[in-house]
Amino acid sequence: MADKAYLDWPFFDTRHAELEAALDAWAAAHVRDLHGTDVDVDADCRRLVRMLGEGGWLRHAVADEAAAIDTRAVCLIRETLARHNGLADFAFAMQGLGAGAIGLSGTPAQRERYLPRVARGDAIAAFALSEPEAGSDVAAMRCAARLEGDDYVLDGDKTWISNGGIADFYVVFARTGEAPGARGISAFIVDADTAGLHIAERIDVIAPHPLARLQFDGCRVPAAQRIGAPGQGFKVAMATLDVFRTSVAAAALGFARRAFDEALAHATGRRMFGRTLADFQLTQAKLAQMATQIDAAALLTYRAAWQRDGGANVTKEAAMAKMTATESAQQVIDAAVQLFGGLGVTSGHPAERLYREIRALRIYEGATEVQQLIIARELLRAAAPAPAAAAGGAP
Secondary structure (H helix, E strand, C coil), X not given: CXXXXXXXXXCCCHHHHHHHHHHHHHHHHHCCCCCCXXXXXXHHHHHHHHHHHHCCCHHHCCCCCHHHCCHHHHHHXXXXXXXXXXXXXXXXXXXXXXXXXXXXXXXXXXXXXXXXXXXXXXXXXXXXXXXXXXXXXXXXXXXEXXXXXXXXXXXXXXXXXXXXXXXXXXXXXXXXXXXXXXXXXXXXXXXXXXXXEEEEEECXXXXXXXXXXXXXXXXXXXXXXXXXXXXXXXXXXXXXXHHHHHHHHHHHHHHHHHHHHHHHHHHHHCEECCEEHHHCHHHHHHXXXXXHHHHHHHHHXXXXXXXXXXXXXXXHHHHHHHHHHHHXXXXXXXXXXXXXXXXXXXXXXXXXXXXXXXXXXXXXXXXHHHHHHHHHHHHHHHHCCCCCCCCCCCC
């Protein structure tokens, strides 16, 4: 049983502790360890989206505007789901990320058409930003959309698209050419059954979830499906990622807490050389390090969530949280595998599953190296000297 003392931290209100307790009970009854028991990951993910919608959990990730999203609630939900079931966390997060741009910048008609269905779990959303040559470097995007009458025609590829192949619609970012680089990108809602949209390839990864490469070949989309103004797609994408980046840290926390709970239970029960594994000082040192890494990551994560809910810009704080939580979780889970010995590398064992689950979090929604650049950029910007006052002006 996870230690819940962190819920008493001043970052949280009473409603957050109540939300976590309710979800923890629900997840234990409905989704614990479901991931990996079904060879059909697509069907598993569809079922989880429906269950999360019916349970009322998806409404926390889907809102008509950024201010309506309780970041601390989203983080607690992701942490709790990740502790129980990695695919349940994935299903929840992708509904929020896939619909986020519509909630932030969509028209009233777009919001009315898509958001209620996503919140109910009746429609699966996807966020299509990355390309074969444009991952971290979004400005290198090649997928293009040209205006023809009342329609845009999309051509190009998107890859590493979560929910690819099972989504009911995709929020797609394409170059429309209003300006060079990132300033000439627009965002579109493309329904999955739109002519010219093809699932070119399904991609298998170490922690199975729906993933695909999309191909757009003369894909005609009504101009009314554009999100925001022409050329503003990069801002829409970054605003969406800013909302959910801190929650990636929370998911990593969930994986780390589960690994620690499993390792602690094993260490205190495993008999060897006439003692328990926990009696050895090397084990005690490892457990102490794991617990400290988890608390440090949690403090950064919920600081960022609390500050964002208070209206602050948390670009630097979210990057610190995402970097620290994902890197620390990798170390905590690796230590858990080591404590389990041979059991830790047995296929299907919780430690083995967590080892596969955590690796992608250090890459997606901004790799660790990108987070380092973001943090440094924000530090240097804050340290830059203020511009000199104009001649004859106020000092």
